[in-house]
Amino acid sequence: xxxxxxxxxxxxxxxxxxxxxxxxxxxxxxxxxxxxxxxxxxxxxxxxxxxxxxxxxxxxxxxxxxxxxxxxxxxxxxxxxxxxxxxxxxxxxxxxxxxxxxxxxxxxxxxxxxxxxxxxxxxxxxxxxxxxxxxxxxxxxxxxxxxxxxxxxxxxxxxxxxxxxxxxxxxxxxxxxxxxxxxxxxxxxxxxxxxxxxxxxxxxxxxxxxxxxxxxxxxxxxxxxxxxxxxxxxxxxxxxxxxxxxxxxxxxxxxxxxxxxxxxxxxxxxxxxxxxxxxxxxxxxxxxxxxxxxxxxxxxxxxxxxxxxxxxx
Amino acid sequence: xxxxxxxxxxxxxxxxxxxxxxxxxxxxxxxxxxxxxxxxxxxxxxxxxxxxxxxxxxxxxxxxxxxxxxxxxxxxxxxxxxxxxxxxxxxxxxxxxxxxxxxxxxxxxxxxxxxxxxxxxxxxxxxxxxxxxxxxxxxxxxxxxxxxxxxxxxxxxxxxxxxxxxxxxxxxxxxxxxxxxxxxxxxxxxxxxxxxxxxxxxxxxxxxxxxxxxxxxxxxxxxxxxxxxxxxxxxxxxxxxxxxxxxxxxxxxxxxxxxxxxxxxxxxxxxxxxxxxxxxxxxxxxxxxxxxxxxxxxxxxxxxxxxxxxxxxxxxxxxxxxxxxxxxxxxxxx
Numbered sequence: 249x250x251x252x253x254x255x256x257x258x259x260x261x262x263x264x265x266x267x268x269x270x271x272x273x274x275x276x277x278x279x280x281x282x283x284x285x286x287x288x289x290x291x292x293x294x295x296x297x298x299x300x301x302x303x304x305x306x307x308x309x310x311x312x313x314x315x316x317x318x319x320x321x322x323x324x325x326x327x328x329x330x331x332x333x334x335x336x337x338x339x340x341x342x343x344x345x346x347x348x349x350x351x352x353x354x355x356x357x358x359x360x361x362x363x364x365x366x367x368x369x370x371x372x373x374x375x376x377x378x379x380x381x382x383x384x385x386x387x388x389x390x391x392x393x394x395x396x397x398x399x400x401x402x403x404x405x406x407x408x409x410x411x412x413x414x415x416x417x418x419x420x421x422x423x424x425x426x427x428x429x430x431x432x433x434x435x436x437x438x439x440x441x442x443x444x445x446x447x448x449x450x451x452x453x454x455x456x457x458x459x460x461x462x463x464x465x466x467x468x469x470x471x472x473x474x475x476x477x478x479x480x481x482x483x484x485x486x487x488x489x490x491x492x493x494x495x496x497x498x499x500x501x502x503x504x505x506x507x508x509x510x511x512x513x514x515x516x517x518x519x520x521x522x523x524x525x526x527x528x529x530x531x532x533x534x535x536x537x538x539x540x541x542x543x544x545x546x547x548x549x550x551x552x553x554x555x556x557x558x559x560x561x
Numbered sequence: 562x563x564x565x566x567x568x569x570x571x572x573x574x575x576x577x578x579x580x581x582x583x584x585x586x587x588x589x590x591x592x593x594x595x596x597x598x599x600x601x602x603x604x605x606x607x608x609x610x611x612x613x614x615x616x617x618x619x620x621x622x623x624x625x626x627x628x629x630x631x632x633x634x635x636x637x638x639x640x641x642x643x644x645x646x647x648x649x650x651x652x653x654x655x656x657x658x659x660x661x662x663x664x665x666x667x668x669x670x671x672x673x674x675x676x677x678x679x680x681x682x683x684x685x686x687x688x689x690x691x692x693x694x695x696x697x698x699x700x701x702x703x704x705x706x707x708x709x710x711x712x713x714x715x716x717x718x719x720x721x722x723x724x725x726x727x728x729x730x731x732x733x734x735x736x737x738x739x740x741x742x743x744x745x746x747x748x749x750x751x752x753x754x755x756x757x758x759x760x761x762x763x764x765x766x767x768x769x770x771x772x773x774x775x776x777x778x779x780x781x782x783x784x785x786x787x788x789x790x791x792x793x794x795x796x797x798x799x800x801x802x803x804x805x806x807x808x809x810x811x812x813x814x815x816x817x818x819x820x821x822x823x824x825x826x827x828x829x830x831x832x833x834x835x836x837x838x839x840x841x842x843x844x845x846x847x848x849x850x851x852x853x854x855x856x857x858x859x860x861x862x863x864x865x866x867x868x869x870x871x872x873x874x875x876x877x878x879x880x881x882x883x884x885x886x887x888x889x890x891x892x893x894x895x
Contacts (some may be wrong), residue, residue, distance in 0.1 A: 251840065279747040279749065280718065280747055281747075378833075378834075392834070392835075393609075394834045394835075395834065406647065422608035422609055422774055422814065423608070423774060423775075423776070423815060423818045423819060423820075424608065424814060424818045424832060424835060425608075425834060425835070426818070426820070427818040427820070427828055427832060428832055428833065429832050429833070430820070431828065431832075449747050450748075450820065450821045451748060451822045452777075452819065452820030452821055453820045454818065454822075455821065455822045455823055455824045455827075456820045456821070456824075456827050456828055475824040476824050476825075479822060479823060479824055480824075489749065490748060492820065493748045493749045493751070493752040495752075495777040495778050495780065495781045496749055496777065496821070496822070496823075496824045497776075497777055497780055497804060497805075497816070497819065497821065500780065500781055500800075501753060501781070502756065502759070503751075503752035503756065503781060504752065505749060505752045505753040505756055506749040506752075509717055509719070527893075
């Protein structure tokens with residue numbers, strides 16, 4: 249996915265491939281600007297100019313979403329793939345009751361539903377996200393941040409989708425509220441038997457919630473592995489530094505920092521995009537773009553020329 | 562010895578107008594001491610509505626206490642002369658959460674430095690001003706050429722936040738009040754900015770009041786911590802006390818809710834959303850009792866004092882009744 253600009257294309261997402269299995273909770277992490285949210289918008293094809301999908305395929309149950317008509321896409325969005333967008337709770341309509349907001353999300357995609365069934369469905373959805381029935385009659389300003397975010401989750405699961413994409417669903421919430429909302433989301437996904445793509449930069453939250461995750465760097469995949477592989481045996485130097493920069497509660501130590509900044513994508517360096525910040529970088533790193541390679545023949549993959557050597561050091 | 566800053570049993574209430582007598586107590590009988598003979602980082606942690614931002618504003622002199630006193634080098638903020646007030650404003654600086662809001666997009670980054678230099682007459686000429694700016698920028702790990710002379714939009718988020726730290730440093734303060742300085746940045750930048758804080762503490766003798774909702778970063782950088790709950794001190798002590806051995810049920814909930822970056826150490830049990838009713842001056846008893854799994858009839862009758870639960874470690878909870886008790890405890894570095 250490129251953004252066309254006067255100064256040439258910005259490769260916001262460049263050659264990214266990953267698979268999300270049925271019923272799996274899949275995390276997507278990386279610094280701001282690494283392409284996480286862009287991937288979500290690409291899957292749903294909610295991109296606007298100057299964004300352009302250049303090549304690739306997005307297979308959902310074997311169907312390439314990039315070849316569907318806008319009409320078919322519209323049927324698929326929300327019914328099959330739903331989104332909890334970033335800052336969703338601030339996007340609730342301030343002058344509509346919770347009942348009507350959830351109701352609209354259902355009616356737009358399923359106009360046949362009877363008013364009585366709709367009412368029952370709304371109450372069911374609210375209880376699925378742990379909100380009392382009376383919440384339906386309230387306006388967004390009468391809800392706390394955690395309650396608003398749960399309403400957004402209720403809307404996302406309203407049509408029993410098979411995939412839910414949640415973009416930073418708990419940012420700007422207090423730690424206890426964050427925990428409640430995260431667990432609500434996780435349980436809702438499990439009850440539906442749906443898959444989840446959890447986008448966020450909070451590594452702690454990912455460790456708590458997902459089964460597998462992809463680490464993105466500057467629009468490319470750095471590493472994909474199970475949550476244990478990524479946290480216990482990070483292989484790409486970027487993932488290693490990211491893990492080392494996290495504060496722990498076990499020991500007090502100076503946090504490792506990652507020197508330098510992510511590259512400007514208009515003026516990206518040749519070879520591995522991380523090499524200017526990597527302390528292991530060798531000559532090959534500044535010349536050749538690394539492919540994703542398997543770590544020890546497993547499904548754990550990393551895009552680094554030197555990971556065997558680094559592990560041996 | 563006179564402390565650098567002393568907050569003495571400060572209470573701040575809002576509201577209570579002619580028609581509505583109910584007042585919101587944002588902070589109640591809060592005490593804190595920042596020593597003058599050494600630099601420390603004191604964390605003040607709590608959720609939204611805990612009173613932590615009210616405390617920051619009281620200390621910066623933006624708000625006045627309803628009761629109690631705030632003393633800077635022994636002088637009450639309310640009774641300072643013009644000269645003393647200027648000196649106070651130089652020696653106590655602030656860093657805020659959102660590095661985007663502080664900049665005027667039409668001025669170069671230098672403007673935020675020039676204002677400080679001008680306000681406090683720090684430089685005798687443009688040459689000296691330039692030198693001060695370069696120095697301040699280097700202290701926070703930036704290259705002067707990368708930021709000076711640029712417009713705010715040309716800087717990255719991490720550069721912008723570090724420039725804010727550099728601006729605070731420029732006046733060579735004794736204390737920096739940092740209100741959620743890293744809550745809007747990525748993990749690697751967060752580590753970088755916290756590292757700068759420790760560098761300023763250790764090498765320039767600058768104390769910090771680190772106001773945050775993030776207990777794990779507080780644990781990494783702070784010497785002491787005070788956990789606020791709806792304007793009252795729930796627990797206070799040297800950093801490892803409340804974090805490693807939390808005694809107050811609220812602190813236990815907070816520590817247990819931190820999403821640890823370890824898939825083998827996941828959240829245990831279930832929690833509920835907190836009730837969103839605010840405390841008014843008419844209410845009595847422990848403010849946490851509505852959420853507390855250990856609540857006793859006792860808790861509704863009077864608010865608990867602070868009980869000594871360890872070395873310099875205090876918790877405001879009747880579970881520890883019988884231990885030595887105190888009406889108020891100043892957060893003091895040990």
